[in-house]
Amino acid sequence: MKGPDFSKRIKKLRSLLQDNNLDSALITDRHDIRYYTGCTITGPGFLIIGKQKPKLFLSSIDNHIRTKQADVLFFKDLKEIKSHLKQYKKTGFDEYNMKAYTFIKLKNKNLVPAGKIIKFPRMVKDEWEMKQIKKSIKITAKIFETLEVNGKREKEIAREIEILSLKLNTEKAFPPIVATGKNTGFIHHIPTNAVVLKGLTIIDMGVKFNGYCSDITRMFYSKITQRGEKLIEDVKEIQETIIDEIREGVTFSEIEKFYEKLMKRKGYKVYHSFGHGVGLEVHEGPSKTDILRKGMVVTVEPGVYKKGIGCRIEDMIKIEKMKAKPLSKFIPL
Amino acid sequence: MKGPDFSKRIKKLRSLLQDNNLDSALITDRHDIRYYTGCTITGPGFLIIGKQKPKLFLSSIDNHIRTKQADVLFFKDLKEIKSHLKQYKKTGFDEYNMKAYTFIKLKNKNLVPAGKIIKFPRMVKDEWEMKQIKKSIKITAKIFETLEVNGKREKEIAREIEILSLKLNTEKAFPPIVATGKNTGFIHHIPTNAVVLKGLTIIDMGVKFNGYCSDITRMFYSKITQRGEKLIEDVKEIQETIIDEIREGVTFSEIEKFYEKLMKRKGYKVYHSFGHGVGLEVHEGPSKTDILRKGMVVTVEPGVYKKGIGCRIEDMIKIEKMKAKPLSKFIPL
Numbered sequence: 001m002k003g004p005d006f007s008k009r010i011k012k013l014r015s016l017l018q019d020n021n022l023d024s025a026l027i028t029d030r031h032d033i034r035y036y037t038g039c040t041i042t043g044p045g046f047l048i049i050g051k052q053k054p055k056l057f058l059s060s061i062d063n064h065i066r067t068k069q070a071d072v073l074f075f076k077d078l079k080e081i082k083s084h085l086k087q088y089k090k091t092g093f094d095e096y097n098m099k100a101y102t103f104i105k106l107k108n109k110n111l112v113p114a115g116k117i118i119k120f121p122r123m124v125k126d127e128w129e130m131k132q133i134k135k136s137i138k139i140t141a142k143i144f145e146t147l148e149v150n151g152k153r154e155k156e157i158a159r160e161i162e163i164l165s166l167k168l169n170t171e172k173a174f175p176p177i178v179a180t181g182k183n184t185g186f187i188h189h190i191p192t193n194a195v196v197l198k199g200l201t202i203i204d205m206g207v208k209f210n211g212y213c214s215d216i217t218r219m220f221y222s223k224i225t226q227r228g229e230k231l232i233e234d235v236k237e238i239q240e241t242i243i244d245e246i247r248e249g250v251t252f253s254e255i256e257k258f259y260e261k262l263m264k265r266k267g268y269k270v271y272h273s274f275g276h277g278v279g280l281e282v283h284e285g286p287s288k289t290d291i292l293r294k295g296m297v298v299t300v301e302p303g304v305y306k307k308g309i310g311c312r313i314e315d316m317i318k319i320e321k322m323k324a325k326p327l328s329k330f331i332p333l
Numbered sequence: 334m335k336g337p338d339f340s341k342r343i344k345k346l347r348s349l350l351q352d353n354n355l356d357s358a359l360i361t362d363r364h365d366i367r368y369y370t371g372c373t374i375t376g377p378g379f380l381i382i383g384k385q386k387p388k389l390f391l392s393s394i395d396n397h398i399r400t401k402q403a404d405v406l407f408f409k410d411l412k413e414i415k416s417h418l419k420q421y422k423k424t425g426f427d428e429y430n431m432k433a434y435t436f437i438k439l440k441n442k443n444l445v446p447a448g449k450i451i452k453f454p455r456m457v458k459d460e461w462e463m464k465q466i467k468k469s470i471k472i473t474a475k476i477f478e479t480l481e482v483n484g485k486r487e488k489e490i491a492r493e494i495e496i497l498s499l500k501l502n503t504e505k506a507f508p509p510i511v512a513t514g515k516n517t518g519f520i521h522h523i524p525t526n527a528v529v530l531k532g533l534t535i536i537d538m539g540v541k542f543n544g545y546c547s548d549i550t551r552m553f554y555s556k557i558t559q560r561g562e563k564l565i566e567d568v569k570e571i572q573e574t575i576i577d578e579i580r581e582g583v584t585f586s587e588i589e590k591f592y593e594k595l596m597k598r599k600g601y602k603v604y605h606s607f608g609h610g611v612g613l614e615v616h617e618g619p620s621k622t623d624i625l626r627k628g629m630v631v632t633v634e635p636g637v638y639k640k641g642i643g644c645r646i647e648d649m650i651k652i653e654k655m656k657a658k659p660l661s662k663f664i665p666l
Contacts, residue, residue, distance in 0.1 A: 042521040060604045063638065064519035093433070100436035101428040104446070113437070159499050166492050166499075186397035188375040271393045305396065 004128050006069045009036055012121045013049060024050035024088040025118050029097035031280040035122050037069040046081050057081055078105045094118050123285045124295040132212035133297055139168050139207050140214045141331045149220050154178040154191035165207045173206035173213035173282050184310035187271055198223035202312055213282045215299050216328050217314030231304055231311040238262045238302040239313050242274055246324035248294045252286045268304045275299040292319050337461050339402045342369055345454045357383035357421040358451050362430035364613040368455050370402040379414050383421060390414055411438045427451050456610060456618045457628040465545035466630055472501050472540050473547045474664045482553050487511040487524035498540045506539035506546035506615045517643035520604055531556035535645055546615045548632050549661050550647030564637055564644040571595045571635040572646050575607055579657035585623045601637045608632040625652050
């Protein structure tokens, strides 16, 4: 199977720019640069997509970059970017990525925030991307399967997850969260020396395969109290109910409100979103007012956090016309 | 040995703010937040240091944060930050870290760029920090010592470096660079399936110990040509000459110019700086117009890159009153 069709992606962006009365885009996020050109840059970069062949401005440390998608130029000073932008009437830039420093230095009235537009095509995954995501999930499944947690320290388990990822020719998508006992009450707990004994343990992890992330959370438990059991049952039920509700055409916010309602009904406080998009980044679109579309990949991760106890279950789903297709449900709880 | 003295750091910043007619600082870089409070945040955060006790605004996903250095508050909307800032007359913010989106949203005439001021105290390392950096270097030395490269693929070696880092209870400070043969001509080469045989190989790596980075490059070689030998000798000589020149009181730019002169004299093109500061980040101050001061830690990494062949040697040094003290020279070439 051949790789991504960059020309198609660039064409899509050009058409979106036109719809929004922009004649160009100034792309600074390295994930977007990778998406549109296939280039993995390590220093600052500016990809400019207008009507002509895209221009990719790099610093000299990225002298390894070779691409057919853009003319590669090396720059030393932001003035060079500023001067190149003069030919455009209205340039959309990525306000979510660009630093205030660059924004102030470029000082250009023709620059308008367009992060949403630049990142829009990335939300819907093509066939090649779906393949990478599925592989990424498969490797995470393999790690969950191999993992021994009983009697081990949170830190040890987190390290083991990272080592397993590397041995399976991938790398972590984010620092693994391993929270046991009281620490399950923290959402982004940082692994400590606490030992996994009885009770609840949250393991939230993912890998990157060919740049594409997975993000899955499973509960590990033994000898749990009735309270713990109730928590797991409730979170499981809430997750299933949300997945049932997701389909093409609804907005992210609608699902968010639905999630809040479900949580409230059971008396739980909402600490974070029901989920987020996953792709070249662990956290990416869709969000908020975005309409869910066929081919998007999002997590569904209801979480309950109380003083001293918590539970989260997280799966990745693909949005289809009439339903949400679970991608990671084969990984046992 | 007790940990860092956060109060001393905050006091230092307050005095710098006063010198610059600022009554407060808005800190957004998580490395700075860690430096001033010891907190490891995972989501967005705003640390506000004025005359009263610092305020740390976090999103709810960071509900694990506990600190004595600041009052922890949870925020949902940037409006809350904007409103809190109203009490200050002039707030210095970190333009190198803040996103254009946040900058535009906060829309506050009293916000002035002060990234240099906020990060200034971090440049000079205290006794506790030096201890972490030395430990970080020691672990990197151990990895270099253990590493077998002959007959292995670049990718394999990079993975092995990461696994060794984890087994030694640390993590990589950045993706290891392993470049062999022709790939040595690329500065930030991304490891491929190329096999290390005869000739030159660049390995550039570092770990993070207690948050503190190391960054060291060594050349591996066997059966090299005269050209390769000459390259190594030249780079070694340039590095020694620069280290001899570094001491308290000279500016970073002066050393930069000196490096450029040395390179030009030997007929080499300059692709990157002679070095950079290292600490909580692999790349941090000092740079450009900064005056080198006692207690700063910088790398010295001359590099020559030609078509098909390259060489870089990188060591970390500590700046002292009359000299630069090498910290990693005990690691053999």
